[in-house]
Amino acid sequence: MKPVVYLDHAATSWPKPPEVMKAMQIAMEEAAANPGRGSHQMAVKASRVLFETRRVLSRLFGVHNPNDVVFTHNTTEALNLAIKGLLHKGDRVVATMVEHNSVRRPLEFLKRTLGIEVEYIPVNDQGELDMLKLKAALSKRPKLVVCSHSSNLLGSILPAAEIGELAHEQGAAFLLDAAQSAGCLDLDVNAMHVDLLAFPGHKGLLGPQGTGGLYISPSIDLEPLLHGGTGSQSEEKEQPVVRPDRYEAGTPNTMGIAGLKAGVEKVLELSPQQIYKHEWGLTQRIMEGIQNIKGLRILGPERGKPRTGIVSFVSAERDSSGIAFQLDREYGIAVRAGMHCTPLAHEAADTLQTGAVRVSVGVDTSIDEVDTLIDAIEVIFDKT
Known part of the structure; x- marks a missing residue:
């Protein structure tokens, strides 16, 4: 593993x-x-x-x-x-x-x-x-x-x-x-x-x-x-x-x-202020790294706007659970996929039928770890 x-x-x-x-x-x-x-x-x-x-x-x-x-x-x-x-x-x-x-x-x-x-x-x-x-x-x-x-x-x-x-x-x-x-x-x-x-x-x-x-x-x-x-x-x-x-x-x-x-x-x-600044910067890096992948849609606020350390996305071509499974088994990257216990938010995002892949960073998450994720997603989608 x-x-x-x-x-x-x-x-x-x-x-x-x-x-x-x-x-x-x-x-x-x-x-x-x-x-x-x-x-x-x-x-x-x-x-x-x-x-x-x-x-x-x-x-x-x-x-x-x-x-x-x-x-x-x-x-x-x-x-x-x-x-x-x-x-x-x-x-x-x-x-x-x-x-x-x-x-x-x-x-x-x-x-x-x-x-x-x-x-x-x-x-x-x-x-x-x-x-x-x-x-x-x-x-x-x-x-x-x-x-x-x-x-x-x-x-x-x-x-x-x-x-x-x-x-x-x-x-x-x-x-x-x-x-x-x-x-x-x-x-x-x-x-x-x-x-x-x-x-x-x-x-x-x-x-x-x-x-x-x-x-x-x-x-x-x-x-x-x-x-x-x-x-x-x-x-x-x-x-x-x-x-x-x-x-x-x-x-x-x-x-x-x-x-x-x-x-x-x-x-x-x-300090919460420094923690937010760190996590926000990582979310912006993730969004920049995956935003041009064909068929992938990032949910939530546009890049540059306030958000907590969450980046969720869906694919028009790939199953969300399958993406998360592949990230885990092939790359050792732990993310979550599914409905996330919030069906009304999925309704607002038009993902009620598909669920979503959720990436969430923390206080100790590094730039290298984020870049590893971006590289893995690029390879997964290139295979399709």
Whole structure:
């Protein structure tokens, strides 16, 4: 097997920084007890791991109170907590056509079971949101506005701060899905009018899988997704009201959260601005390298425009899954092909029937790796 050129960072970043693995090992050795469930030294160390991770995440996202950051296993769980914890029978929601299934499926579930109303605002084939239709939808006074900060298919970046401001003008809460933006775009929950921020630990924050979280504005109270032991107010039959305990029933992933802290510290050291600049430059190189290949169409924003570290493409002559399989088996290049869990975005890009090949770069991706990809694609298409 050839050495891996890993270009699937939009799914999970890899390799993880050495600091992440070291932090996880130390936590396993020194803080492996249950946080919040004991007063002995190891339990106290475990609690400190969680608090310090909340603190660095708060620094990254502009959160005033670290206890407003709750841990989940991934962005999907965070989005489910936000959506199912906030909405009730008959509520109205505005979302967009670039939403991931982690947003769309909970919304459609509540549409079927509670009768909520959902309107998806269209985007064009470059992933740009129709702001006139958004404003018209907001005039109907929805309870919640949901927005994917960056499309996991198109790489387009939505104007989150403007959407949040418009949502607040109409009295709606604003939920931002930062699955593709946390770590590479500036995020400030107050400046961007964000009430709920769902984020993964295992992507741009460079942490391990099984980590993520949700920022919950102090002005919002969600019904917990899980009910159970928290180590606090154990004599009560109801879930505690104090944060973060209210939303963190059960034993947490302390080792993973320790790794997440190290990953976030690495992001803060490099800065999201520099990470974005690096990844954007690589996407432009990929687009320049493959744009003239016959029958190949690049999705999302045109070259030179803002995008996160994603370049997706389709071929009029080749199957997307076949291209990805060939890149893997013949060239040792890891990319992803298929529907990418975002069918409405595929509809906007006219790839609902074909899927797409998605190349996604990361903080450690090199120019040599990108050039290896370009050369491999040129050879594959020349063979046709």
